[in-house]
Amino acid sequence: MTDDLLRAPAEVKYAEELDYLESIDDGPKPFSWRLSPRMVRLFVLGSERADGLDREIPQKWFGDRSFVERSIVTLASDRGLLLIGDPGTGKSWLAELLSAAICRNSTLVVQGTAGTTEDHIKYSWNVSMVIAKGQSRDSMIPSPIMTAMEAGVIGRFEELTRSTSDVQDALISILSEKYVSIPELDEHNIVFAKPGFSIIATANSRDRGVNDLSSALKRRFNFVRIPVVTNKKSEAEIVRFRTAELLRRHAIELEVPPSLLDVLLQSFADLRAAASSATSDDERLESALSTAEQIGVLEDAILHSQFFGDRTLRSETLGSSLVGSLARRSPEDLAILNKFWHGVVEPRSRDDDGDGPWRGFLDGGRQAISTLS
Numbered sequence: 001m002t003d004d005l006l007r008a009p010a011e012v013k014y015a016e017e018l019d020y021l022e023s024i025d026d027g028p029k030p031f032s033w034r035l036s037p038r039m040v041r042l043f044v045l046g047s048e049r050a051d052g053l054d055r056e057i058p059q060k061w062f063g064d065r066s067f068v069e070r071s072i073v074t075l076a077s078d079r080g081l082l083l084i085g086d087p088g089t090g091k092s093w094l095a096e097l098l099s100a101a102i103c104r105n106s107t108l109v110v111q112g113t114a115g116t117t118e119d120h121i122k123y124s125w126n127v128s129m130v131i132a133k134g135q136s137r138d139s140m141i142p143s144p145i146m147t148a149m150e151a152g153v154i155g156r157f158e159e160l161t162r163s164t165s166d167v168q169d170a171l172i173s174i175l176s177e178k179y180v181s182i183p184e185l186d187e188h189n190i191v192f193a194k195p196g197f198s199i200i201a202t203a204n205s206r207d208r209g210v211n212d213l214s215s216a217l218k219r220r221f222n223f224v225r226i227p228v229v230t231n232k233k234s235e236a237e238i239v240r241f242r243t244a245e246l247l248r249r250h251a252i253e254l255e256v257p258p259s260l261l262d263v264l265l266q267s268f269a270d271l272r273a274a275a276s277s278a279t280s281d282d283e284r285l286e287s288a289l290s291t292a293e294q295i296g297v298l299e300d301a302i303l304h305s306q307f308f309g310d311r312t313l314r315s316e317t318l319g320s321s322l323v324g325s326l327a328r329r330s331p332e333d334l335a336i337l338n339k340f341w342h343g344v345v346e347p348r349s350r351d352d353d354g355d356g357p358w359r360g361f362l363d364g365g366r367q368a369i370s371t372l373s
Contacts, residue, residue, distance in 0.1 A: 014060075018034070018101065044061050060093075062241070067224050074198075075154070081224065086205055087204055087292070094226070095200040099154040103153035103154050110143065113162055114162065116163040118170045122143055122146060135185060145199065148197055148199075149191055160203045162204075235294070250303070256302070259356075260357055263315060264294055274344075286328045287328065297318070297325045300321040315358070319345075334372055334373055
């Protein structure tokens with residue numbers, strides 16, 4: 001079934017694993033959870049030899065174990081969970097994995113934007129049915145959050161701080177009272193949340209000041225702050241994991257040389273160091289330089305090599321892809337990358353022995369900067 005979907009949700013993609021874990025799970029389960037908290041953690045973080053399983057469960061989210069445990073404990077209470085951090089830190093992926101493990105449904109999602117309205121988190125109406133038969137529960141269109149309430153499962157709210165204060169205020173009553181009133185109806189005009197209902201929201205820490213959360217809404221959430229991954233070993237594991245998924249999805253047989261992965265990781269580390277020492281926004285790339293963006297750079301290079309190259313990933317292609325992916329503002333980002341190429345990449349290329357990866361990376365990036373300029 002997953003082959004027919006462009007991107008299968010976690011509960012579909014890992015259905016076999018979830019079935020297996022559910023079959024061996026004898027731990028206590030809160031509410032109507034499909035897995036116990038221990039098995040939820042194992043599904044997200046992967047199995048170890050000490051777990052004594054007769055099959056391996058691969059790690060799917062890479063980060064501190066305490067973040068996952070605190071998230072699970074929060075969802076086992078009656079409080080909402082707010083995952084907050086910089087772009088590309090894996091907040092949405094963690095929310096999806098938790099929802100898939102707990103209730104086998106991660107698709108009840110509201111996307112927060114400036115255009116999100118109260119209807120998106122409560123309900124709306126099928127206009128044609130209302131005209132024909134009047135307002136009733138049959139003519140009502142429940143939101144993903146209301147659907148989660150009625151089913152006693154997890155609802156998700158992406159980019160909470162991008163929605164307006166009116167929408168955030170409507171969420172307060174849902175989190176505190178655990179019901180939604182439908183004043184248009186005379187009967188059956190209250191939808192109560194069933195045990196197991198909770199909300200996982202995500203917020204971008206860079207959106208601070210866009211639509212700050214009220215103190216009342218903050219009190220309804222437990223906060224879990226997801227930091228940017230700076231450990232090179234952990235970051236390499238994430239990139240390898242996501243790259244392997246990419247290659248399987250596209251049915252591409254292509255090797256990513258470890259030396260090129262090192263070049264990519266080191267380049268992002270150097271660019272982050274330069275950004276942290278910059279004194280103004282004009283001296284920083286617009287990119288968040290997240291792990292997700294590293295994966296995007298590598299994906300671009302792999303696909304370019306597959307379709308327009310000789311199906312071998314080369315350092316020139318990686319350099320060109322990095323520049324093309326990170327140069328979003330012109331001329332500011334191009335000037336920053338040009339300075340980085342002259343001040344960091346060029347000296348590294350001179351230290352390469354023979355035909356090292358930094359030399360091709362230098363040439364590919366230079367060509368891309370020249371073309372975009």
